[in-house]
Structures are given as C-alpha cells and as structure tokens.
Amino acid sequence: MSAGPESTHVSSLGMDDSLHQQVLASFPLCDMTEEDLTQNPQFCKLLVTLAQHVDQTGLTVSLKTELDKMFLFQAEQKLQSQRRHWLRSESLHRGLQEMIQDHCVRKHHTTVPPDQTMFFETMEKCLLVAQCVRRLDPSSTTNQDQPSVLGLNAQQVMELMPSEKNVQRMKQSLPRELEKHLKKKCLNLLSYYQPEWENESEGLKNSKLSHLSVQLDKEKKRAESLKETCRENAVLLQRQTQLYLSELTKCIQLLQSLILDHRLKIQTDLDRKKLDYFEGKCELVLQKIKAEMVEIQLDTYTPDSISAHRKIREKLESELKACQVEKQSVDLKLASFEILGKEFETLAEEYCRLRQEIEMKNWALKEFTQYKDK
Structure with missing residues (x-):
C-alpha cells in the first residue's frame, strides 16, 4: 500500500529536476540554483512561461529579430x-x-x-x-616574427x-x-x-x-531579366519535355495494348485478303498461260495441219481403244491359262519359242527368195 505514494513522489521529483535544469539552461546569466527553484515553485513556473518569450540573453524574440x-x-x-x-x-x-x-x-x-x-x-x-x-x-594578419624577403x-x-x-x-x-x-x-x-x-x-x-552608366545599368538589368526569363523558359521547357515524354510513353503503351489485343483479328482478315489476292493472281496467271499456249499454237500450226492432226489423233485414239479391248481379251485368256498350272506354262513357253523360230525361218526364207529372184 505504501509503494504507490512513494513511486508518485519519485516520478514528480524526477520531473521537477528536469524542469529545474531547463530553467537554469534558459537563463544562464541569472544567479540561481536548483534549491532556489525548489523553494519557490511559483517563481519557477513564471520562469518557464517567460522562457517561451525571451532568449538566453534576456531579449524578447521580436527585439532579437530587429537587432x-x-x-x-x-x-x-x-x-x-x-x-x-x-x-x-x-x-x-x-x-x-x-x-x-x-x-x-x-x-x-x-x-x-x-x-x-x-x-x-x-x-x-x-x-x-x-x-x-x-x-x-x-599587416595585422601576419606574424611579426616571420623572416623578411632577401x-x-x-x-x-x-x-x-x-x-x-x-x-x-x-x-x-x-x-x-x-x-x-x-x-x-x-x-x-x-x-x-x-x-x-x-x-x-x-x-x-x-x-x-x-548618361552611359545609366544606360549600361539598364542594359545590365535587362540582360539579367532576360537571363532569368531564359532560365524560367528552360525550366518550363524541361518540364514540358518531361510531360510530353510521359504522355508519349503512355500513348505508345496504349498502342502496344491495342496491337496485342487486335493482332489476331487483324491478322486473320489480312491473311484472308492475301489468300483472295493470290487466288485471283493465280487464276490470272493460268488464263495468261492458256492464252499464250493458244497463241503459240496459232503461230505454229495452220488450219489444215490442225485438222490433219485432229484426224490423226482420232485414228490413234480409235486404235488405242481397239488395243485396249484386245489387251483385255488377252488378259482374260492368260488368266484362264494360269489356272492350268506350271505344266501349261512350260508348254506355252515351248510354243512361244517354236513360234519365234518359225517366224525367224519364214523371214530368212523370204529374204533368201528375194535375193534369189534378183
């Protein structure tokens, strides 16, 4: 129960000691001690209030400023x-x-x-x-004992x-x-x-x-004014340049975002247009090639030769069809012969060999007969 008042007394005593130190520091010219301030607390409070309006020499703030x-x-x-x-x-x-x-x-x-x-x-x-x-x-700033020159x-x-x-x-x-x-x-x-x-x-x-001094003074003031104006304009120009660069950076970032957002759509449209363009160009080239071929044919063949070639083509196509029909019939016969097996294949080969020998002998006989008639 006694600890509370003792602690309060100790804290107040510490605060008083600090206050006394501040008062003594604020009025160093006054012949006072801490004991005087302890015995006169009201005077101490007056000095604390007075310290807010005067300095250490005792002058007021306004008077100190004027001095x-x-x-x-x-x-x-x-x-x-x-x-x-x-x-x-x-x-x-x-x-x-x-x-x-x-x-x-x-x-x-x-x-x-x-x-x-x-x-x-x-x-x-x-x-x-x-x-x-x-x-x-x-002079008064030099040492009197320094050696003289020479x-x-x-x-x-x-x-x-x-x-x-x-x-x-x-x-x-x-x-x-x-x-x-x-x-x-x-x-x-x-x-x-x-x-x-x-x-x-x-x-x-x-x-x-x-009047030259007055004019030079005016020119000097004018030059200083122009220099100050130039300095202000330079600062303003620098600020405007920075603002312009920041706005330009924002515009570039906005353009980049627009490009990134719409690139696929624009690229698709562009690819489709390119495809249409190349298709049209290819069609035009093909038509041009056909026209060149027709022109070359017109320059190369006459109407009579064209009709003759046409007839030859028709005859060759008819013979080709007949050969194809014959080939199909031969293929059918070969297919039927293949059913008979390897023995028939041997007979067929022997038959082919005999046919070739007969043809060779007929050709030799024919040649011999023609030579004998001559």
Missing part, C-alpha cells in the same frame, strides 16, 4: 563600403598600370617627349616601390624612390593624365557600345558619356 536585422544591415553597409573602397583602389591601380603599358607601346612606335618619359618612369618606380613595401610591411625591410626599399622633385612633378601631372586616360577609355567604351556615335562631336560624346 539581428539591424546588425545585418550595418554589416552589409560596412561590407559595401569596404568593397567600394577596394574597387576604387583597384581601378586606380589598374588604370595607372594601363597608362604605363600604353606609354611603353607608344614609345616603340613614335617619339615621346622627355617630360612624358620622365613622368611615366617616375610613376612606374613609385608603383613598384609601393608594391614592394606593401609586401615587406607585415633580408630587406621597408625602409631600405623606400630609398629606391625617385627624387622628391620628380615625384612632386608626377603628382601634379597625374590627375590630368589619369583623367585623360579614363576619358579615352570611356570614349572607347562608348564607341564600342554605340559605333554610330564615333563620328559625333566632342561635346555630344561627353553629353552621351554622362
């Missing part, structure tokens, strides 16, 4: 700012390198003034020194900079030259984008150049 959005927006803004800064620096660096390359190409084809040669040489040296210093100068440091490389006078002249002319180079690139881009504008005036080109 996450705000932090994400700030991070995105910072990323965009860093990206613009990097793109500005990278485009400027590439523009300067292109200017140096153009100068090297132009120097081999035409004569370049000395001041321009000095300007580009100074700029090239400055770029090379700056690049080397950047490689030698460790035992050099940034200060030693800076000594290779051109003279301060040449650097100042280069810096004074750099904006103008860079602007000229960028304007030339933009005009080339404009001529490539719209070749018919190449023969326009300088002012009109500058006016259209100011």
Whole structure:
C-alpha cells in the first residue's frame, strides 16, 4: 500500500529536476540554483512561461529579430563600403598600370617627349616601390616574427624612390593624365557600345558619356531579366519535355495494348485478303498461260495441219481403244491359262519359242527368195 505514494513522489521529483535544469539552461546569466527553484515553485513556473518569450540573453524574440536585422544591415553597409573602397583602389591601380603599358607601346612606335618619359618612369618606380613595401610591411594578419624577403625591410626599399622633385612633378601631372586616360577609355567604351556615335562631336560624346552608366545599368538589368526569363523558359521547357515524354510513353503503351489485343483479328482478315489476292493472281496467271499456249499454237500450226492432226489423233485414239479391248481379251485368256498350272506354262513357253523360230525361218526364207529372184 505504501509503494504507490512513494513511486508518485519519485516520478514528480524526477520531473521537477528536469524542469529545474531547463530553467537554469534558459537563463544562464541569472544567479540561481536548483534549491532556489525548489523553494519557490511559483517563481519557477513564471520562469518557464517567460522562457517561451525571451532568449538566453534576456531579449524578447521580436527585439532579437530587429537587432539581428539591424546588425545585418550595418554589416552589409560596412561590407559595401569596404568593397567600394577596394574597387576604387583597384581601378586606380589598374588604370595607372594601363597608362604605363600604353606609354611603353607608344614609345616603340613614335617619339615621346622627355617630360612624358620622365613622368611615366617616375610613376612606374613609385608603383613598384609601393608594391614592394606593401609586401615587406607585415599587416595585422601576419606574424611579426616571420623572416623578411632577401633580408630587406621597408625602409631600405623606400630609398629606391625617385627624387622628391620628380615625384612632386608626377603628382601634379597625374590627375590630368589619369583623367585623360579614363576619358579615352570611356570614349572607347562608348564607341564600342554605340559605333554610330564615333563620328559625333566632342561635346555630344561627353553629353552621351554622362548618361552611359545609366544606360549600361539598364542594359545590365535587362540582360539579367532576360537571363532569368531564359532560365524560367528552360525550366518550363524541361518540364514540358518531361510531360510530353510521359504522355508519349503512355500513348505508345496504349498502342502496344491495342496491337496485342487486335493482332489476331487483324491478322486473320489480312491473311484472308492475301489468300483472295493470290487466288485471283493465280487464276490470272493460268488464263495468261492458256492464252499464250493458244497463241503459240496459232503461230505454229495452220488450219489444215490442225485438222490433219485432229484426224490423226482420232485414228490413234480409235486404235488405242481397239488395243485396249484386245489387251483385255488377252488378259482374260492368260488368266484362264494360269489356272492350268506350271505344266501349261512350260508348254506355252515351248510354243512361244517354236513360234519365234518359225517366224525367224519364214523371214530368212523370204529374204533368201528375194535375193534369189534378183
């Protein structure tokens, strides 16, 4: 009888321990213990209800969502700012390198003034020194104790900079030259984008150049829209192709079932039609053979020869009938003679032999008589 309350107490105690662990895990920043929660069960229930609306830091769900959005927006803004800064620096660096390359190409084809040669040489040296210093100068992400390249440091490389006078002249002319180079690139881009504008005036080109970025942005959006449309059309085409293939497979299966169900009936009708066709063809061939035979006979025999052959045939047929009658009578006589036995057969053979000798002697006598008369 005492086992029931004890088991109930043990199970409730286990449930309370689990609940206390969940509350302590939901509010790690609060200085609470399981003993505090055991002594204040109502406060424990309040914390359980509150845990459904706040996170571990004590912020509400809505506030946490807004803060996450705000932090994400700030991070995105910072990323965009860093990206613009990097793109500005990278485009400027590439523009300067292109200017140096153009100068090297132009120097081999035409004569370049000395001041321009000095300007580009100074700029090239400055770029090379700056690049080397950047490689030698460790940033915050590198180890300060790593060995330097070839035992050099940034200060030693800076000594290779051109003279301060040449650097100042280069810096004074750099904006103008860079602007000229960028304007030339933009005009080339404009001529490539719209070749018919190449023969326009300088002012009109500058006016259209100011709107080129907007037009390129529109073209980019249009191209992205067309690409998305093409992607959607490709997906739609793939789905329609799959649907078409599935429907085609169903049609093929239906045709196969129809062929299997009606093959015997169709084959019987077809065989009967083929039989009728071959019978008609055979009849036609026989008639043609008969016609050819008649034609051959007409070409071979004249009417007189045909009548003569007919008479000969009639005579031969009458003689054949007479011989058949004679044969039947002889057969009857032979049958009657066979009844007499082997003795009569011996006499018949002797009779036949004597008859043959008589015929031979008559023939010899006849021949001898004819020869004697001659």
